[in-house]
Amino acid sequence: MWLLNSSIGRKVVMSVTGVALILFLTFHCCMNVAALFSADAYNTICELLGANWYAVVATLGLAALAVIHIVYAFILTAQNRRARGNERYAVTDTPAKVEWASQNMLVLGIIILLGLLLHLFNFWFNMMFAELVEMDVLHSPSDGFAWIVETFSNPVYVVLYIIWLVAIWLHLTHGFWSAMQTLGISGKIWFNRWRVIGFVYVTILMACFLIVVLAFAFKCAPSLCCAL
Secondary structure, rough: OHHHHHHHHHHHHHHHHHHHHHHHHHHHHHHHHHHHHHHHHHHHHHHHHOOOOOHHHHHHHHHHHOOOOOOOOHHHHHHHHHHHHHHHOOOOOOOOOOOOOHOOHHHHHHHHHHHHHHHHHHHHHHHHHHHHHHOOOOOOOOHHHHHHHHHHOOHHHHHHHHHHHHHHHHHHHHHHHHHHOOOOOOOOOHHHHHHHHHHHHHHHHHHHHHHHHHHOOOOOHHHHHHHO
């Protein structure tokens, strides 16, 4: 099958799964922003997305998308290294027009993967997993607001999340327009347009996540004021 065996097919899989993950991040961002204004609203969403069969199925689907995206990223990186052969050891200047992110996608991907594992431990493990196996945890598995407060009261986690978000921003600002190009909807006219659209969209998306982290870190979220 060409999607599995050809370089172009693998890039298409990378692009489709990448776009799907961006859509999920958009939903997750809207959900997190709700936590800024209302603890009850956020917990209502968490309860809706708790250990229900549809939430579990969606989680498995999301996990599959992430795994496929990561695996194909490593396959394409290894393929590109093999194609360059000994040339990769030559000392060359980085072309001025080549983005830093495009030259370091593997490093960014590793940082993002490590951040994802930390995020899963802080939230999914203590919430959905704890509810599924009826495990005793510090807060109620459905009290997502309490877990946000707990996580971002730790300065180490705050710093690690900021690094993670910056890595995601760098990865997506390149990956967004690259995906459009791979999928064939980025011609000569739309190439620069997709770059601008991707940059603006991803910047707003990551800025919203960052605002949530900082608002809870400095205890200045409106929802915290109401809860106190």
